[in-house]
Amino acid sequence: MTTGAGDHSIVTRGLTKRFRGGQVAVDDLHLSVPRGSVFGFLGPNGSGKTTTIRMLLGLVTPTGGAWELLGAPMPGGIPAALPRVGALVEGPAFYPYLSGEANLRRYDAADPAADPRTASRRIALALERVGLSAAARKRYRAYSLGMRQRLAIAAALLGPRELLVLDEPTNGLDPQGTREVRALVKEIAADGTTVFVSSHLLAEVEQMCTHLGVMRTGRLVAQGSLAELRELNAGETAVVRVETPDTAEAASVLAGLGLAGVRTGDGEAGAELGAVAPERITAALVAAGVAVRGLAVRRPSLEDVFVGLTGEGFDVDG
Numbered sequence: 001m002t003t004g005a006g007d008h009s010i011v012t013r014g015l016t017k018r019f020r021g022g023q024v025a026v027d028d029l030h031l032s033v034p035r036g037s038v039f040g041f042l043g044p045n046g047s048g049k050t051t052t053i054r055m056l057l058g059l060v061t062p063t064g065g066a067w068e069l070l071g072a073p074m075p076g077g078i079p080a081a082l083p084r085v086g087a088l089v090e091g092p093a094f095y096p097y098l099s100g101e102a103n104l105r106r107y108d109a110a111d112p113a114a115d116p117r118t119a120s121r122r123i124a125l126a127l128e129r130v131g132l133s134a135a136a137r138k139r140y141r142a143y144s145l146g147m148r149q150r151l152a153i154a155a156a157l158l159g160p161r162e163l164l165v166l167d168e169p170t171n172g173l174d175p176q177g178t179r180e181v182r183a184l185v186k187e188i189a190a191d192g193t194t195v196f197v198s199s200h201l202l203a204e205v206e207q208m209c210t211h212l213g214v215m216r217t218g219r220l221v222a223q224g225s226l227a228e229l230r231e232l233n234a235g236e237t238a239v240v241r242v243e244t245p246d247t248a249e250a251a252s253v254l255a256g257l258g259l260a261g262v263r264t265g266d267g268e269a270g271a272e273l274g275a276v277a278p279e280r281i282t283a284a285l286v287a288a289g290v291a292v293r294g295l296a297v298r299r300p301s302l303e304d305v306f307v308g309l310t311g312e313g314f315d316v317d318g
């Protein structure tokens with residue numbers, strides 16, 4: 001099948017979901033997910049991420065707008081496009097006393113589109129893909145949290161996929177499990193699969209994504225590559241902070257270098273960095289005999305951009 005949208009795995013135009021009772025969960029969404037990207041769909045709880053994902057996959061009917069998956073207009077294109085899309089939404093329920101492999105076998109058998117003749121090979125490939133070949137015969141209940149989630153991702157990879165959709169795949173995982181899933185997402189993307197992954201954790205999407213879309217109360221408030229989004233606060237300036245008992249001397253050195261916004265506080269002096277290299281500041285402080293206990297440069301972060309866009313902070317580390 002040809003894919004008209006070419007460069008994009010997901011495109012939505014004005015996608016909207018109003019639930020009975022009047023609540024608008026997703027409002028006029030225009031998403032563009034470039035092919036080959038790892039697209040982080042970021043937003044606080046309740047901002048409409050899951051509802052969007054369910055609409056994209058045809059699990060919930062939109063009340064307005066249009067969308068395409070892998071170049072096929074939806075919902076008509078569902079039979080053609082969905083077999084090429086792997087999805088993990090509210091993870092599959094696995095049997096604790098069956099092995100990982102046996103669980104995938106049951107899961108695959110329940111999929112009418114899956115060919116039973118190729119099941120063994122596809123299951124072995126999926127287990128290998130998520131690094132569970134050696135644990136394939138272990139009971140699910142003996143799996144770590146990370147292994148369980150990797151098995152859930154294997155269930156989404158039981159066929160060759162061009163797009164993988166993951167709804168909060170690290171939710172409820174311990175730090176080790178989170179690292180495993182993050183590494184796996186990167187590997188899957190490196191093989192050329194587009195990954196669309198939702199999260200309420202900025203730090204997390206920042207570590208694994210190439211592109212971001214940011215949701216706030218049902219609306220997409222920004223999208224683009226990480227670099228494009230960082231540009232949004234390119235006007236903001238970095239600041240330098242010097243930890244020292246000689247605050248007045250340090251402040252005069254900073255002013256002498258032409259830095260703006262010089263201020264002093266308890267055991268520290270600071271200023272806007274501007275175009276001055278931090279190593280020049282260090283050298284000038286030392287030359288002036290200032291006892292430098294610490295020097296830190298703080299550049300505006302992606303988090304600052306999002307706080308500005310969404311009006312609220314994100315959990316930075318969960």
Ligand SMILES: Nc1ncnc2c1ncn2[C@@H]1O[C@H](COP(=O)(O)OP(=O)(O)OP(=O)(O)O)[C@@H](O)[C@H]1O
Nearest residue numbers: 019023024025043044045046047048049050051052
């Ligand atoms: N079936 C439903 N009926 C009515 N309202 C709903 C329904 N499903 C979701 N909502 C509401 O729509 C809004 C968006 O929910 P959604 O689950 O899409 O957000 P989310 O960003 O995925 O959050 P979370 O991470 O908590 O799942 C919420 O206010 C939610 O209460």
